[in-house]
Amino acid sequence: MMARKKSAKKELILTTAAAMFRERGFAASSMRDLAEKIGIEAASLYNHIQSKAQILEEIVDGVSEECKIHLDNLEKSNSTSLEKIESLIRFHTKMMMNRFEEYSVMVSQWMHLDGDKLVHFATNRRDYVKRMEAIVEAGIQKGELKSLMPYVVVLNILSSVRGLEFWQRSAKTHTAQEMEDNMVIHLIGGIKK
Template sequence: MDTVDRKRSAKKELILKTAATMFRERGFAASSMRDLAEKIGIEAASLYNHIQSKAQILEEIITGVAELCKNHLINIDKNNSTSLQKIESLIRFHTNMMIHHFEEYSVMVNEWMHLEKDKLNLFAQARREYVKRMEAIVQEGIDKGELKPIMPYVVVLNILSAVRGLEFWHRSAKSHSAKEIEENMVAHLIGGIKR
């Protein structure tokens, strides 16, 4: 990649990162390209040299995070871990996404319904498949006697809801380190389902 391409790539990353923060704080609907340009410190017209529309920005943020989630799930499915180890890996992954990629992850979780129709349908379908695969991992653990016989949907819902709750940690004085949060999330969530 030459210098010009690196600069363009860096500028686009800045646009996506700034947009993620703005969308999380204000919501997608209340954010404008003019607001985004102002936050970045460029003319609104210059944004269009890097991105086509606000909808494209939202799509790129959401699909970027969704791909990371999907790839992690594919990778843990490939290894010979127990169901409990796979669930722990998912808890750690989602906790770390919420801690270290808070803006983007929050946008995916809270703003996905603003995707354009075709993208919205694809994302909603992928999300359903992701949850079903997580449920299948939980069911495998129940069937093998690793986990308590709790409804898999409730286990998945509890994990994903607990991770979303880390928004309060971001808004607090952060008196607990990210590592403490991760370890305690794992201990709490695994403790409730492990036999």
């Protein structure tokens, strides 16, 4: 029971921190501000987490690991390149819609990671993009996709997903499913042969 309570408190700290880091930026956020938002003493935070840097690491690592697992599974699948790209679009769109705070922090605050964590994330990020490019290149080679620069296709997908931040801040006159489906139609339509 105690472990579950401690885990729930840590999860509250991470989700509250993600929202604060996204709104203010990592550098402009303090442990004192975080404690105030949660409604606890700043010293109590350290019972659950060692530092603000650790909070950022856990947020970034959690989301990036989910992205990596999804891509690992796609690469092992027998799906066509077009199906893999659609799956990636849907996955990243859902992450931006359902895990908005954490996903946004991973995308925009990762450069505040410390030392080896920064190098590790930057390396994995480059590798992730190259792996997506390889899927696009395979689709071009098989005649499924137009002959486009794979890097540009990947950047367009990832940038379009980031643009969903405007949907998050809007009155949301369209459902998440409508947004996801339209992202797929638009992005696949531009590359499908």
